[in-house]
Amino acid sequence: MRDFQLPGRSPVRATDAMVATSHPLSTLAAIEMLRSGGNAMDAAVTAAALQAVVEPQSTGIGGDCFVLYSPKGQGAPIAFNGSGRSPAAATLDWYLDHGFTTIPETGPHAVTVPGAIDAWCRLLDDHGSKGIDAALAPAIHYAENGYVVHDRVAWDWDEIAPVLAADPHSARMFLKDGKPLAAGDVHRQPELAETLKRIAAHGRAGFYEGPVADDLVGRLRALGGLHTPDDFTAATGDYVDPVSVRYRGHELFQMPPNNQGLTALLMLNILSGFDLAGLDSDGAERLHLEIEAGRLAYRDRDRWIADQDKVDVPVKALLSQGYAADLRAAIDPARAMTGLPDVAFPKSDTVYISVVDKDRNAVSFINSTYDSFGSGLTGPKSGVVLQSRGRSFRLERDHPNVIAPSKRPMHTIMPGMALKDGRVVAPYGVMGGAYQPFGHVHFVTNLIDFGMDPQQALDAPRVFARDGMVEVERGVAQSAVEALGAKGHSVRRSDEPFGGGQAVLVDWDKGTLTGASDHRKDGCALGY
Numbered sequence: 001m002r003d004f005q006l007p008g009r010s011p012v013r014a015t016d017a018m019v020a021t022s023h024p025l026s027t028l029a030a031i032e033m034l035r036s037g038g039n040a041m042d043a044a045v046t047a048a049a050l051q052a053v054v055e056p057q058s059t060g061i062g063g064d065c066f067v068l069y070s071p072k073g074q075g076a077p078i079a080f081n082g083s084g085r086s087p088a089a090a091t092l093d094w095y096l097d098h099g100f101t102t103i104p105e106t107g108p109h110a111v112t113v114p115g116a117i118d119a120w121c122r123l124l125d126d127h128g129s130k131g132i133d134a135a136l137a138p139a140i141h142y143a144e145n146g147y148v149v150h151d152r153v154a155w156d157w158d159e160i161a162p163v164l165a166a167d168p169h170s171a172r173m174f175l176k177d178g179k180p181l182a183a184g185d186v187h188r189q190p191e192l193a194e195t196l197k198r199i200a201a202h203g204r205a206g207f208y209e210g211p212v213a214d215d216l217v218g219r220l221r222a223l224g225g226l227h228t229p230d231d232f233t234a235a236t237g238d239y240v241d242p243v244s245v246r247y248r249g250h251e252l253f254q255m256p257p258n259n260q261g262l263t264a265l266l267m268l269n270i271l272s273g274f275d276l277a278g279l280d281s282d283g284a285e286r287l288h289l290e291i292e293a294g295r296l297a298y299r300d301r302d303r304w305i306a307d308q309d310k311v312d313v314p315v316k317a318l319l320s321q322g323y324a325a326d327l328r329a330a331i332d333p334a335r336a337m338t339g340l341p342d343v344a345f346p347k348s349d350t351v352y353i354s355v356v357d358k359d360r361n362a363v364s365f366i367n368s369t370y371d372s373f374g375s376g377l378t379g380p381k382s383g384v385v386l387q388s389r390g391r392s393f394r395l396e397r398d399h400p401n402v403i404a405p406s407k408r409p410m411h412t413i414m415p416g417m418a419l420k421d422g423r424v425v426a427p428y429g430v431m432g433g434a435y436q437p438f439g440h441v442h443f444v445t446n447l448i449d450f451g452m453d454p455q456q457a458l459d460a461p462r463v464f465a466r467d468g469m470v471e472v473e474r475g476v477a478q479s480a481v482e483a484l485g486a487k488g489h490s491v492r493r494s495d496e497p498f499g500g501g502q503a504v505l506v507d508w509d510k511g512t513l514t515g516a517s518d519h520r521k522d523g524c525a526l527g528y
Helices: 024-035 039-052 092-097 114-127 131-146 153-160 161-165 169-175 191-203 211-222 228-233 261-271 286-302 320-326 433-450 456-458 480-486
Strands: 010-012 019-022 064-068 078-082 238-240 241-245 249-253 349-356 362-370 417-418 423-430 463-466 469-472 491-493 502-505 512-517 522-528
Touching: 010 349, 010 522, 019 024, 019 039, 019 502, 024 039, 024 131, 024 433, 024 522, 039 064, 039 114, 039 131, 039 153, 039 349, 039 362, 064 211, 064 417, 064 469, 064 491, 064 502, 078 114, 114 131, 114 169, 131 480, 153 161, 161 169, 191 211, 211 228, 238 433, 249 261, 249 433, 261 320, 286 320, 286 433, 286 463, 286 480, 349 502, 362 417, 362 423, 417 433, 423 433, 423 456, 423 491, 433 456, 433 502, 456 502, 456 512, 463 512, 469 480, 491 512
Parallel strands: 469 491
Antiparallel strands: 010 512, 019 349, 019 522, 064 078, 064 362, 078 238, 241 249, 249 417, 349 362, 417 423, 423 502, 463 469, 502 512, 512 522
């Protein structure tokens, strides 16, 4: 139980249903969907659609999504890959011939075909009880009539203002007198409202065919992009087999590649050989082991993870206990490893949603345009912000993640699902681009090894190894910082928090649900 004399929040507890998102309006809209007869999938899509309006820096209908879904909370979850692909004309030779050494962070070449709307429509058709029109209604309302900008949204918005200013259509829709909107301002998106109405009326065809697709393809091609109407028409997501490992009596599920989810599973396999519970949860010894496991797992992430429709990824070998034992043997509890590659991890923005309904249908749902406001490009007529996921591709001929026609890039957004004895314990997720495997592992080990409730597990201070440094949040004690330094880590205080997260825990014996939402975002959990 938390110390009620200190700042913080309690987890939310209920019996019938629970929703946790990073925005209060989205949580409320999902609850209202459930109370009106919708199920967990209806609620999750409703929340994601509304966040595409009220968190425009973090997500949008011009982005991608991944979903783990457990009907009635029983058995291995269904997994849906809603990530988009590169244009059919996007060959490595084209980029090399035109002088590219990397894919730019902004502009048309960063844009992969959005997968979110196809995924939403497919998932509602297959698993929802209401249609896309009902799920989009709250988003249409707030896009048309306006919403109040929340504090974390405004903080992110201010930081990305120069990117918005570089595109005249983004500047017109997302800047006010050339400046970003501030907390408390009211923002409207009439062009996006009309696009959402078209999708509500026509389903996926309302996005991938006709005026919306024409607007987006026309804008991209005018800027030199390789996209065609056929690329949009052909967009489709896929049901895939999730990947999993066992960790201290629990089974942890993630999306398979092209998703980075197995990075977290590899970290858990490595850490399963250490007695974490015997350590201080916020102490240098625990954090050091997490850092070292992460450095090893991220090395393999960048070496192997790519689109399995295009290349072979050795998933079984990477998740084998023998391989984890070999990696674990390289970790010295007293000293930081040397000789590992230093990888630069860019920041990114995402929304993550946890829902469990009265029938214990459980949804772990994540949606993103990758960078804040994605590629920085907005459809001039449609109001759709286009994602920047294409910049994850490599321009190295022999790399598994090399750009190629109609290929999915290595993808960072990852929903998680924990089961025990064949039943869902928790849909959970942590936002934050490349940080997410670290975030998942920190959350899961906080729950399982240290017995924290889900709110405590999310609130706990975080560290991240990137750019040759170990960055720590301000919540990490100075004594732990100094002890990490003594182990050979280069440590610095982070200027910003790492990610954000949500979770819903299911107690089958008591018949209760416990929800939590990260203080690093604006959101909340609500149940009834």
